[in-house]
Amino acid sequence: MHQEIDTLIITPADMGHIDQAAAASGLSSYGLMERAGQAVAATALRRFPGALRFAVLCGPGNNGGDGYVAARALQEVGACVAVYALGDPGALKGDAATAFAAFQGPVAPLVSYAPQPGDVVIDALFGAGLARDVPDEVAKTIEAVRRAVLPVLAVDLPSGVDGRTGQVRGAAFEAAATVTFMCRKPGHLLLPGKTLAGELEVFDIGIPARILARHADHMRVNTPAIWRLALPPQTGATHKYVRGHLAVFSGPATATGAARLSAMAGLRAGAGLVTLLSPRDALPANAAHLTAVMLKAIDNEADLAALLDDERLKTFVLGPGFGDAEKTRAYVKLLAERDRHLVLDADGISAFRDDPAVLFSFFAGGRARLVLTPHDGEFARLFPDLAADKTLSKIERAQKAASRSNGAVILKGADTVIAAPDGRALVNENAPHWLATAGSGDVLAGMVGAHLTQGMPPFEAAASAVWRHGEAGRIAGEGLTAEDLPDAIQPWPVA
Template sequence: MADDLAPAASLQAWWGMHQEIDTLIITPRDMGRIDAAAAASGLASYGLMERAGQAVAAAALRRFPGAHRFVVLCGPGNNGGDGYVAARALEAAGAEVAVHALGDPSALRGDAAIALRHFGGAPRALAEYGPRPGDVVVDALFGAGLSRDLPDEAVQVVEAVRRHALPVLAVDLPSGIDGRTGEVRGAAFEAVATVTFMCRKPGHLLLPGRTLSGDVEVFDIGIPGRILAVHAGHVRVNTPYVWRLAEPQQTGATHKYVRGHLAVFSGPATATGAARLSAAAGLRAGAGLVTVLSPTDALFANAARLTGVMLKDVDGEADLAALLEDERLKTFVLGPGFGDAGRARAYAGLIAAKGRRLVLDADGISAFRDTPDALFGLFAGGDTRLVLTPHDGEFARLFPDLAGDGTLSKIDRAQKAAARSHAAVILKGADTVIAAPDGRALVNENAPPWLATAGSGDVLAGIVGAHLTQGMPAFEAAASAVWRHGEAGSIAGKGLTAEDLPEAIPPWPAA
């Protein structure tokens, strides 16, 4: 029996490993270590380059069958070596190929020099390239390791290709994109598609690199997963695989208090809509009970629009303190439409003192702009009980030094902010990053562009609160909420408003 089960168990382990690899995001520095470790393990480094270049050629032929000519632009390093392999493979397939090199090809060393020798042709200078109709550009100038501005000679070619609206297939990453930050270094190609190797890099997922990379194909060139696992950092793509084991489990004994009680603070009578959006999302995302905590002057405005969500008047610290005596009330959302900075700080203090969980959003974040360390001190130590959901402007109010540091990527900023605040941080945007105090980080990619609408963030805060109150750890609650929020945007479709989102929140994904 054991022998019969062994193949299935091995397959499951293999599949699990490759699912993990599929989620990895590798920085250029770590990719350099992986390449070195692969060579040290006995893998022929030129063999890896050969497989990479062949993959680029295959993608070029598949994607552009009508190309009149493939123009391969080769740089002075290993990215250029990939280009020479691709050029040779394209010629062998019968395509017309022109190769142009940046710098002196005779100065190439190592695998790139071998690739040039196997190509056998004489590349022309990069400056000699003259675009013509029917060209497809294969960009092998610089890969993900670029950390300086493009040289003027390359910038001129980028501009010429753009003027002629020629399609570009990028090797590893469009030249001009910083592989660590996703930023444009002076100028950059805008690719129809990018072929990268083993894993995606931050520049494929962070803006504007994500937009400029086009469709990203990840090709396995043969580096073992064990080497990737040893040298990879703690950054992943946000997918259910990462957090599925933390999903709330429903059993026959489940009742509404097991699923958790979530409370959302309302703003004054003229600003109640944001809290109701959060509350509706929290209920739809799985909280067993949701209560809007409303100032007295807003009770009628809220009562007229709430059905499944309960309502409770809270007019100050004494009211909240009394409410906190109920141990079943575990999680709070504070900030959407709240308005009163002083009261927000006081409420956060009471919630922290009672050991409850808090999602701090919008006005709740801005309330601590002058005293961020006071907020961080409230939730320091122990399990992470605070989730912060800032957009870039709100992030700068709590972390002005991190926001102003141009050397940091968005991932770096979120990681440092999470460590400083002892919070799970959702740094929002089209390339939302979720970070934990221990250094783990995820980059989200499933949110459609039409999700950027007023009130969308209020819905996200409610989903986070629902996940927290069902017992999920803060980081996993935040990451899964961001993913379900993105799925809701796709389900609701183009033209959605925030009011459409709660009903579009999907069930938990199948395991």
């Protein structure tokens, strides 16, 4: 499949439109179901060669149709198969009815399924299109399988996981592996669906890339292919000012470490120069720990205004360990008025919790110059209505926040989402779980600042920093501390 198509994330609704468009183009919709079911059967045989029995649980829609095809394929190669149906399979319509008719074997009611040692469960009940809580009989089956500790192979998505949000609808299978078709869905990448899906296999069942691209929204998996064209050029004429001058605000003498992490990360990530803007009482503490990072005393708005007379200083990181909310608001206002780029993190975000609209007004209109890097708690301080709206997926929350703030938003977590004001969104998947450690976010803020100061647009700067941050975590290894991360930042990817 084409590399760009490989990065697509398709909502269940859009996948429905794609299926309709594929059928309208002349493709056999049953042929697509046949290939999907055969892929499930092949995966089951490859992953679970020691299965004593494949218990295929079929739902009342097309996901169930995939299950009947898989059951027939398994039966044809001599595997022991038992099929259980939710609802009356005689009431199936369309392709699912055709698949059921082609299966030559008994079908028992789902409620009669009793897990046996040696079973492998093939979950073909609901798939990615579920948008309601599972029925009680399904919830009871899920619990029985969980108690029996049986491996589950999910078709499209574990039943009970909402394919749009990744949230659990009442109860959900925890799959050892999931087989999906053509593209990933949000539920494969957003928590808790990401965890419940287990190992994910994406099969090309023959829908043309042009149809996928025509009906896809602006959601992708974060990879270098997305932002490679925005990488800073490297030529023989490159010098430190071409690579940009990044400034990071330090907190008071008792809280300087976070800003130094950001500053060092910015230098490692490619900024030509990095200056730490320090209160005078913190100068000795900062000077004792800095070598390649420069140091400048900044105590008030007048000091900052004078510094901003240097037009070469265009990008700032404010928030890590900063502490002073009133000064934060004054500094942000001044930076916005002077047309600077800003990465606002941690305390910088919390400083606007009482009136987020003030922050948004500073950067309203025109080109985006702001990058926000909240975790869920900080996000709720700036966007309380979006955080409280449980009908929104994490992707949708980030998209709405980016539009409202006219900035790029990095909504952090094990399923980090990066969103742009124009609606583009990326979900990151290369970060190891051990990146969840104190100071990791400070390093990320400095990396975003480094990319901005090298001339990358805010969305691309944010996305590339998140990806390089994940790679640094992977290279530093389990047990890392934030101090390890700057040294693990790798050069720009070239492949």
